[in-house]
Amino acid sequence: MISRTIATLSMLVLSVDCLSQSTDSIPKVKKDTLNLPKRLVAVVADNFAVTRPLNFEFSNTAPYSYTSEQGNDKLPDSKVRKFQQIKMSANFNFIKRKSWLLGATAGYKGTSVETEIVHPGTIENTIFKDDFHYLFSAVSFTYFSTLFKKRTFYSSTIMVDGSDKYVERVKGIFLATMLLKANQKTRMTVGFMVNIDPAAQIPAIPTFSYEHKFDNGLIADIVLPRSMYLRKFVFKRNGRLSVGMELDQTNFYMYNLDGTRQKYEYRQLDINPGMVYEHAIGKYLMLTAKSGMKLSPNGRIFKKESSFGDPVYEIKPDPSFYFNVGVSFNPFSFFGKKR
Template sequence: MIKETLAALSMLFLSIGLFAQNTDISKVNKDSLNLPKRVVTSVADRFAVARPLNIEFAHAAPYNFKSERGNDNLPESKVRKFEQTKVSANINFIKRKTWILGATVGYRGTSAEAEVVQPGMTENSLLHEDFHYLFSAVSFTYFSTLFKKRAFYSSTILIDGSEKHLERVKGIFTGTILLKANQKTKMTVGLLLNIDPSSQTPIIPTFAYEHKFNNGLIADVVLPRSMYLRKFVLNNLGRLSAGVELDQTTFYLYNLEGTNQKYEYRQLDINPGLIYEHAVGKYFMITLKSGMKLTPNGRFFRKEDTFGDPIYQIKPDPTFYFNAGVSFNPFSVFGRK
C-alpha cells in the first residue's frame, strides 16, 4: 500500500514544480501580506525553488533490477548506464496586485543502457535507448482571503509528449492557505486536484513549513515533494542542505513488439542525500547533489490505462547518484544595485 501511494504521488511532482513559482509566499505579492521587509530577504530570492532557467545533468551508478511481466517474475538484469539531462524555463509574464499569469516549458532526456537476461537464452540482450520528454504549461494564480487568512488559488494547463507526438493535456488546480508568516516561520496548507486520466490519486493534501532556528539552521518542508535541513555558508554565497526529495522519470514509447500501441513509462525516485548550491556572480547558481537513489518501482503501461495497470514493471536496487546543474535568474534581488 505504501508503494502504491508513493507511485501515485509521483504523477504530481512535476505539476507541483510548475506552480511552485506562483505560490512561494516569500516572493509573491509581498505587500499584501503586511509583513516586515526583512522577512523577504535577497538570500531567499537567490535560492528560489523555481528559477527562470535551470539546466541539470544527472548520473546514476550501475544497478541491478528485478522485473515482472504480468504475474511472471523475470530473471534479474542490470542497468549499466542511466543518465538524464533536465532543462526548464519559468516566467511570470503578467503580474497584478491580485493575480499572476506565468508559463513553464521543459525537457527531460533519458539515456539508458541495460543488460537484460532473457529466460531460456544463453546470451544476454544489450539495450541502449534514448528517450525525450517535453512539457509546457500556463498557470494562473489568484490571491484572496479565506477565514481571514491569505489564500492562493492556482490553475494550470499542462501539455506533454515526446519529440514525435503531443500525448496528454492535463489540468491542475490548487488551493493554499497561509497559516503563519513571520521573521522565523512560514506555514501553508492546501489541496491539489489533478485532472489526468492516468492518475490514481486525483486529490492530495499539500503542506509547506519553513522555520529559521537561532543557530542558523533552516527547516524546509514542502510535502509531498521534499524535506530538508539547510544552512547558509561562505558569507551567504553558498547553501548546504541535507534531507530527501522525490523525483520522477516519465517518457513515452512507440512501436513496441511491432504494434501501433502507445505506452508510457513512469518511475518514482526517493533521493536522500546532500545538496550544495553556490551563487556565482549576480545571476548564476551552481548546484551539486549526491546521495542514494531509492526506486520503489518503475512501470510501463498503455497510454489509455493508469499507472496502477502496468504490463511490465521493474524494481531497481538502491544506487548512488550525482547531479550537477546551473541556473540563471536575471530577476534576482541579489543582482540589483
C-alpha cells in the first residue's frame, strides 16, 4: 500500500513543475490560461518521471542472516540464502478534464525465497523454499483546486490486492497536497495522507516534497516519506545519476503455515541507501540500475484479520547488499523535445 501511495504522491509532486513561475506567489489561475490535467500528464510523462506507464524491475539481495522471535520466544539465528523479486506495473490516466483526473494502476510482484532455518535446541537445519505472488489494482481520482490561494491537489484511491490464489483486501488512500512554492529553481509542497487499511502500520502521515536546482547542475530532490536524492544529469541529459535513499516494501500473503486454512500476510519495510543511474534509450525506453545496502528494521508475519502490530512471527534482518535493474516504456515521452 505504501508503494501505491508513493506513486500517487510522486505524480502530484511532479505536476507542480507545470505551475513554476518567476515568483513564489501562486495566485488562482484563470480557467482560460491553464488546462492542468494536460500539463500534469505532460510532466508525468517526462523521461525521468517517477510514475511511468509501463515498468519492469528485477532485484537480487545478497545472502544475509537474521534473528527471529515467535511470540515471546527467541529463536536461533538463521540465514536467507536467496531473495529475489520481479516487479511489473502499469499506470494510465484514461479520463482527463480541466479540474480532475481519473487513472488506474495494476501490478505484480513475485518474490522467490530460500531460507536456512535453525531449529531451537538442535543443530538440525531445514531449507525452506517458496515463491510468493502478490497482485494489485487501483483506481485513483484526483481533483485540482485552490485553498488559501494556493494550488491544492486532492486524490482518493481504492485498491484491491491479493495473491495468485485469492483476492484478499480492499484498501483506500486519501491524499491532500498543497503547493507552497514554485519558481524556476525551487518547488515545495506539503500535505497529508490517510491509509484506510485495518492492518496499516501508520494510518495517517504528513507528506512533504522539496526540489531545488543548484547553479552547478545538482538537484536536491526530496519526497517524504518516499525518498531523498541528490541528482545530476549526465551524457547531454540522456542520463541521470542519483545518490541518496528511498523506501520500499516487501509484502505478500501466505497460506497453510500451520496446517489450517488460516491466512497470513508478511510485511517488511526496506530502507535502501545507494546510487541510481537512469539512461534514456531512443524516445520511449528508460533503463535503470540501482545498487546499495538494504536496511530492514523488521519483518512480520501476522494473521490477515490482525495488524502489523500484532505479529505471530517477527524477524530482524542484517544489512545486506542489493542490486536492481529495470526497463520502462513511456509512449508519451517528451525525449528530444524542448520544454
